[in-house]
Amino acid sequence: MANLPTAQVLDETRCMDLSVSYACNAKCLFCSQDFAWRKEDPAGMGFEKACKHVFAGYRAGYRKLAISGGDPTVLPYLDKLVRFSRKTGFESIRLQTNGVRLADEAYVKRLMDAGLTTVKFSIHGADAATHDRLVAIPGAFNKCLKAIELLRKHHCRLGINIVLNTENIDSLPDFFRFFIHNLQITTYTIIYPLYSGNMIEEAGGIGLPLEKAVGPVLKSLKIFEDLGLELPTLLHFLPCLMPGYEERMIGWHRYNAQVVEPDGSARDLDTTVKKHKLLLDSCGPCAYRRRCPGIDAKYHARFGGAIFKPVLEKVPSRVRPPSLDPRRRVLTENERCVVALLRQGPLTTGQLLAAARRFPLCQDCRGGPAIVMAAEWLAKMGRVARRRDGGRYVWNLKKESKTAREGSFRKGGGKAVATRG
Numbered sequence: 337m338a339n340l341p342t343a344q345v346l347d348e349t350r351c352m353d354l355s356v357s358y359a360c361n362a363k364c365l366f367c368s369q370d371f372a373w374r375k376e377d378p379a380g381m382g383f384e385k386a387c388k389h390v391f392a393g394y395r396a397g398y399r400k401l402a403i404s405g406g407d408p409t410v411l412p413y414l415d416k417l418v419r420f421s422r423k424t425g426f427e428s429i430r431l432q433t434n435g436v437r438l439a440d441e442a443y444v445k446r447l448m449d450a451g452l453t454t455v456k457f458s459i460h461g462a463d464a465a466t467h468d469r470l471v472a473i474p475g476a477f478n479k480c481l482k483a484i485e486l487l488r489k490h491h492c493r494l495g496i497n498i499v500l501n502t503e504n505i506d507s508l509p510d511f512f513r514f515f516i517h518n519l520q521i522t523t524y525t526i527i528y529p530l531y532s533g534n535m536i537e538e539a540g541g542i543g544l545p546l547e548k549a550v551g552p553v554l555k556s557l558k559i560f561e562d563l564g565l566e567l568p569t570l571l572h573f574l575p576c577l578m579p580g581y582e583e584r585m586i587g588w589h590r591y592n593a594q595v596v597e598p599d600g601s602a603r604d605l606d607t608t609v610k611k612h613k614l615l616l617d618s619c620g621p622c623a624y625r626r627r628c629p630g631i632d633a634k635y636h637a638r639f640g641g642a643i644f645k646p647v648l649e650k651v652p653s654r655v656r657p658p659s660l661d662p663r664r665r666v667l668t669e670n671e672r673c674v675v676a677l678l679r680q681g682p683l684t685t686g687q688l689l690a691a692a693r694r695f696p697l698c699q700d701c702r703g704g705p706a707i708v709m710a711a712e713w714l715a716k717m718g719r720v721a722r723r724r725d726g727g728r729y730v731w732n733l734k735k736e737s738k739t740a741r742e743g744s745f746r747k748g749g750g751k752a753v754a755t756r757g
Contacts, residue, residue, distance in 0.1 A: 354393070357381065359411065360410065361407055364534070365538040389596045390420060393596070400428040400430070401429050404432040405598075409436070415446045429453050431447070432456045435479060441486050454493040458497050459480055460503075484521070491695060493523075495524060500528055500549050502543070505549060509552065509556050522668050525569045526553060530634065563659075567581070570584050579647050579651035580651040580652060580655070613631060622648070623649055657713075668710065669697060670698070670710035671713065672697060673710065678733035692707045719736075
């Protein structure tokens with residue numbers, strides 16, 4: 337049975353998504369927004385209105401902030417908005433971006449000094465040719481690689497979103513091999529596209545039915561399973577297509593987020609998403625029927641519903657926590673957080689949590705318990721020592737090998753090769 341988040345955890349991880357503008361420096365073929373919106377709204381809501389929404393969100397109980405668009409990095413006030421959000425009280429501030437502007441070291445420093453904690457890149461190919469073609473920016477892939485290098489120096493928490501289409505689906509496993517082994521990124525969201533906005537125009541060329549996506553996605557999940565890493569989250573997938581993986585499906589439990597659009601309108605994502613979903617008559621006997629959000633109506637209009645077959649009995653969860661094998665060299669973001677903090681010296685659990693709240697890399701949306709769990713895993717892997725001192729635990733980093741300290745990990749065979757020149 338799936339491990340459902342508790343009400344307390346859901347309250348602690350409520351996220352506000354502030355979409356500051358439709359303006360963007362890319363023209364992604366699969367974009368779910370209409371490019372015409374950019375002409376109507378080149379400056380977005382503006383700094384003062386954005387600050388008012390940030391303050392209102394904090395007063396409403398949100399403690400995690402996501403800044404999205406468009407691409408927020410095209411706006412001149414992004415660093416000021418991040419700084420204001422931090423002063424307001426948001427401990428976790430995530431930027432969703434194509435990453436092109438972040439290849440500028442001075443710009444990265446400004447954002448990190450302002451209080452940015454997390455960057456979620458939109459990268460859509462295992463090589464420069466594929467990614468650059470999909471986002472229509474020559475050199476975009478290499479700029480993302482440079483940006484990742486710069487952000488790592490500032491201990492920023494990193495993740496990647498990839499939108500599936502005919503251009504990248506066959507190389508999906510290579511995509512993950514490249515970014516895991518070469519860049520040590522372990523946090524991903526695999527997105528099946530929405531057929532709206534510009535994607536309507538491009539669907540005939542790059543759109544693919546779900547039956548062509550499921551196989552490569554399952555092969556990719558096996559890469560994470562074999563490496564002992566947490567699986568990617570899955571957006572716009574349903575459990576009848578991949579039974580046993582519903583824990584990793586965003587929206588299967590709750591989105592738990594408020595979205596504020598550039599015009600200032602706010603909506604609860606869990607409520608509005610339901611308006612665009614439908615359930616087929618054949619879904620009636622499915623074991624997942626009561627919790628299932630349904631099929632996207634626009635997907636059904638384009639591809640039909642033949643792939644959606646009822647699952648008569650729930651499948652045991654296939655999701656496992658990260659491996660405790662001491663030979664595992666690829667660390668999760670939370671494990672990297674613990675290692676980085678303990679390099680400064682031994683810490684009690686309370687000191688570890690206090691330090692984590694001030695350290696960008698440690699801003700997991702699941703809060704402090706996820707950091708303590710990462711420390712527990714490292715102890716079981718033999719990377720961290722834990723001892724009892726009176727009524728408290730003291731954590732200490734064991735001696736690291738040069739390979740472990742640098743975080744390098746290489747595995748022969750099947751590795752994707754990126755073009756950096």
